[in-house]
Amino acid sequence: MSQLVLEAKNLSRTYKLAKGASGSGRALRHALIDMNMKINSGDRVGIVGESGSGKTTLVRLLLGLDTPTSGSVEFKGQALIAGKMPWLRKEVQIVFQDPRSSLDPRMKISEIIREPLVCLNIQEDHNARIDEVLDSVGLDRAMRDRYPHELSGGQRQRVAIARALAPRPTVLIADEPVSALDVLVRDQILELIAALTNSLGITLILVSHDLSVIARLCDRVIVMKDGVVVESGNTRQVFDAPAHEFTRALITAIPRLPESR
Amino acid sequence: MSLLEVRDLTISFGSKKVVDCISFTLEKGARIGLIGESGSGKSMTSLAIMGLLPDTATISGSITFEGQELIGLSDREHSRLRGNRIGMVFQEPLTALNPLMRIGKQIAGPLMIHKGSSLKEGLKKALELCTKVGLPDPDRILRAYPHQLSGGQRQRIGLAIALACEPALLIADEPTTALDVTVQREVLNLINALVDKEGSSLIFVTHDLPVVSAMTENVAVMQLGKIVENASVASLFHEPAHEYSRRLISAARLAEDSFSGKGGQL
Numbered sequence: 001m002s003q004l005v006l007e008a009k010n011l012s013r014t015y016k017l018a019k020g021a022s023g024s025g026r027a028l029r030h031a032l033i034d035m036n037m038k039i040n041s042g043d044r045v046g047i048v049g050e051s052g053s054g055k056t057t058l059v060r061l062l063l064g065l066d067t068p069t070s071g072s073v074e075f076k077g078q079a080l081i082a083g084k085m086p087w088l089r090k091e092v093q094i095v096f097q098d099p100r101s102s103l104d105p106r107m108k109i110s111e112i113i114r115e116p117l118v119c120l121n122i123q124e125d126h127n128a129r130i131d132e133v134l135d136s137v138g139l140d141r142a143m144r145d146r147y148p149h150e151l152s153g154g155q156r157q158r159v160a161i162a163r164a165l166a167p168r169p170t171v172l173i174a175d176e177p178v179s180a181l182d183v184l185v186r187d188q189i190l191e192l193i194a195a196l197t198n199s200l201g202i203t204l205i206l207v208s209h210d211l212s213v214i215a216r217l218c219d220r221v222i223v224m225k226d227g228v229v230v231e232s233g234n235t236r237q238v239f240d241a242p243a244h245e246f247t248r249a250l251i252t253a254i255p256r257l258p259e260s261r
Numbered sequence: 262m263s264l265l266e267v268r269d270l271t272i273s274f275g276s277k278k279v280v281d282c283i284s285f286t287l288e289k290g291a292r293i294g295l296i297g298e299s300g301s302g303k304s305m306t307s308l309a310i311m312g313l314l315p316d317t318a319t320i321s322g323s324i325t326f327e328g329q330e331l332i333g334l335s336d337r338e339h340s341r342l343r344g345n346r347i348g349m350v351f352q353e354p355l356t357a358l359n360p361l362m363r364i365g366k367q368i369a370g371p372l373m374i375h376k377g378s379s380l381k382e383g384l385k386k387a388l389e390l391c392t393k394v395g396l397p398d399p400d401r402i403l404r405a406y407p408h409q410l411s412g413g414q415r416q417r418i419g420l421a422i423a424l425a426c427e428p429a430l431l432i433a434d435e436p437t438t439a440l441d442v443t444v445q446r447e448v449l450n451l452i453n454a455l456v457d458k459e460g461s462s463l464i465f466v467t468h469d470l471p472v473v474s475a476m477t478e479n480v481a482v483m484q485l486g487k488i489v490e491n492a493s494v495a496s497l498f499h500e501p502a503h504e505y506s507r508r509l510i511s512a513a514r515l516a517e518d519s520f521s522g523k524g525g526q527l
Binding site: 051166182186195209213214216219233235240249 | 410442444445470494508512517520521527
């Protein structure tokens with residue numbers, strides 16, 4: 001039976017722009033407007049939208065890294081308060097877009113994966129857990145003593161996934177996890193994310209501007225534009241028969257390969 | 262005589278060869294796509310043509326453009342071609358534009374340097390160019406700074422600067438990678454239309470197979486500094502000769518199939 005894990009209730013976030021950016025006074029940017037969303041345990045939800053659509057604002061709020069202007073995010077019924085709930089990081093983890101900037105260049109791979117185990121005070125043999133997650137993301141245990149710059153882009157993203165999974169989270173948020181990677185590496189990472197979230201029963205929230213990535217991994221999709229959800233539903237239904245004009249525009253804009261089969 | 266002839270071009274940094282003995286030619290008005298993953302040497306090739314390689318690079322072979330050998334040119338000689346006979350559009354328009362200079366002056370720049378225009382003449386031409394690249398309200402745009410424009414607008418400005426002196430060759434290096442997909446579509450259509458209208462030749466550098474297939478008739482597939490296959494778009498997709506081309510194509514097909522529902526879900 002699936003249980004409600006994360007819920008956004010009338011969630012809004014408004015930023016004040018810098019003084020004078022628009023001439024007079026301090027203009028407001030409504031990054032997220034009255035959003036409602038329910039994510040159940042084991043869901044695989046895709047969030048798609050262009051730059052400025054509010055994807056990143058939503059991710060920050062779901063992670064409890066930011067305070068909503070109004071409305072709330074609840075994790076299993078408990079409203080999040082930014083910075084006041086260290087336990088939340090054990091439950092909700094993130095993989096960022098670019099592993100070159102999300103991994104500390106001065107830390108060895110083992111230290112990178114150990115850090116959340118130490119910070120979250122997880123009571124188990126850390127060395128054994130590090131080996132375990134390295135195995136599960138398909139990296140050789142000998143990688144423990146390497147530094148990020150010695151790894152390829154795909155390997156680095158595997159490290160970022162290993163770090164996120166180390167504390168055994170219930171929810172994994174992946175924010176554009178393959179856009180910084182080469183085409184031939186992308187699919188391996190997508191397969192890895194799918195396999196791991198499936199086998200571990202982790203709830204997946206995948207943010208991407210790439211509809212094919214969402215189609216590959218997610219059962220449900222939420223299409224955002226200018227801080228508002230314009231359409232959501234079953235991935236196949238939304239992509240096969242988009243109801244909103246913006247979703248149609250996104251789909252027709254995708255460059256296609258020439259027909260040759 | 263071909264407009265551009267690259268023969269046995271090799272670029273190394275120390276003992277590491279980043280471009281390894283590649284050759285291709287480009288006729289006047291023709292288009293070629295350079296496709297490959299990171300580290301394939303596609304950007305280094307276009308920088309070599311522009312004369313923008315770092316000083317630490319060693320370069321051998323030959324690049325002739327309009328009958329002139331480019332390898333061995335002094336920076337001063339090369340700069341007479343840059344932005345004049347050869348225009349270039351870069352990936353990230355925010356870093357390619359000068360953040361401290363108003364747009365008008367940046368578009369007028371190449372006209373003042375290469376065509377001897379006054380600032381006033383340059384700005385007048387800049388106004389026309391803004392309209393040509395489809396920017397509304399060009400008067401306001403010319404007075405704006407880059408940070409006041411959207412990504413798509415900035416890339417249109419990049420294109421206006423590159424085309425200001427009516428170059429014989431336009432090099433576009435991942436010009437839409439930093440853009441949203443709907444904006445990408447508009448910018449690609451614009452490049453297509455302008456290159457057609459001006460009769461320039463085009464070198465289109467990208468990692469994105471579907472994009473290149475919409476832009477050029479020929480594609481050179483690069484891997485680890487070598488051109489592993491140079492073919493027409495049609496024959497590349499029908500019967501890719503090299504194993505690496507086949508892998509690139511099947512990755513792109515997989516993405517397309519999963520989107521259209523044929524590929525299934527992971």
